[in-house]
Amino acid sequence: MNNKTDSREKMVEAASKLFQLKGYHATGLNEILKESYAPKGSLYYYFPNGKEELALAAIELAGGIIQNKIKVSLSKYTNPSRAIQNVISDMKTALDEEGELQNISISLLALETYLSSETLREACNRSFEDLENIYAQKLIENGVPLEIAQDLGMVIQAMIEGAITISITKKDTAPLSAVAKQIDVLIRQYYSA
């Protein structure tokens, strides 16, 4: 990796971290520069359209990391229900250890930007859809019919997203455990190992 790429990447990483933890509006560009040790001029060099353009890259970075973590957790089991239990179990461990949502959920960014930026709303939407599709794909691979799998993928993603928001607010991962149990019930309608 050359210095140029390095500097851009560090900036996006810092932005992604701060936007996810503090929020898009609460994070100033100076803070991102400070966190990334990037020279002041480089921000508008790499992101001539400013904060929104940087946020787009940050959402894509976070979305990709979240996706990859879920794919790795899912791949540990063939049985789709057991695989999703494993995803949730890994999320619970991450929440318990870190107590914050970096690279676990982009719900904060979605809720902060859906009214103010179409570009960022669409980026968040793509990230949510990717996760729905990953869950649906796991069900399809195990013989669940396409339409049912797509519907269930959407529901599983909503259950996990909601449980993350409530768990972090509660400082207790009981909602994630509770949805894990009921996701098993939902999958068993269409699949039993």
Place this chain on the structure above:
Amino acid sequence: MNNKTDSREKMVEAASKLFQLKGYHATGLNEILKESYAPKGSLYYYFPNGKEELALAAIELAGGIIQNKIKVSLSKYTNPSRAIQNVISDMKTALDEEGELQNISISLLALETYLSSETLREACNRSFEDLENIYAQKLIENGVPLEIAQDLGMVIQAMIEGAITISITKKDTAPLSAVAKQIDVLIRQYYSA
């Protein structure tokens, strides 16, 4: 209602609206004063501890309104599954009509404040717990055993909260429809009319 109460109430209403739509950090106190037509001095008169104290009142106001709307929707049907379908149907109508989350969900406020303010995190947590309990209560009234009802109340609340976040990001209430269908499946494990 006397003028004093009126002025305080208008300020909390304006704060609640702006915090829910723009977010806690993106909303300045001057904006709240402007929106509520309140005299400048009245902010620190009613809320000597400033923005956080105002946000606490705003979260409690929004939480109360959300709760009441859900209670009204639930009360239209005895059958708990049908009653919750009605809650979701009313939420879909509100989202379709307004395209924004005022008095539908406080997830944005919860995600913005869980790391920065214990007072506001606890207020959001109380609001989430109230909703869980409302759903659990509806199940208990219909003969679902206490512990199962509490667990399912938590899951139903997570499903709806997640589906709201994803629906608003998608500009499409399909996730709310999908969770409604599966909530029926979950309730039928323990209750059939």
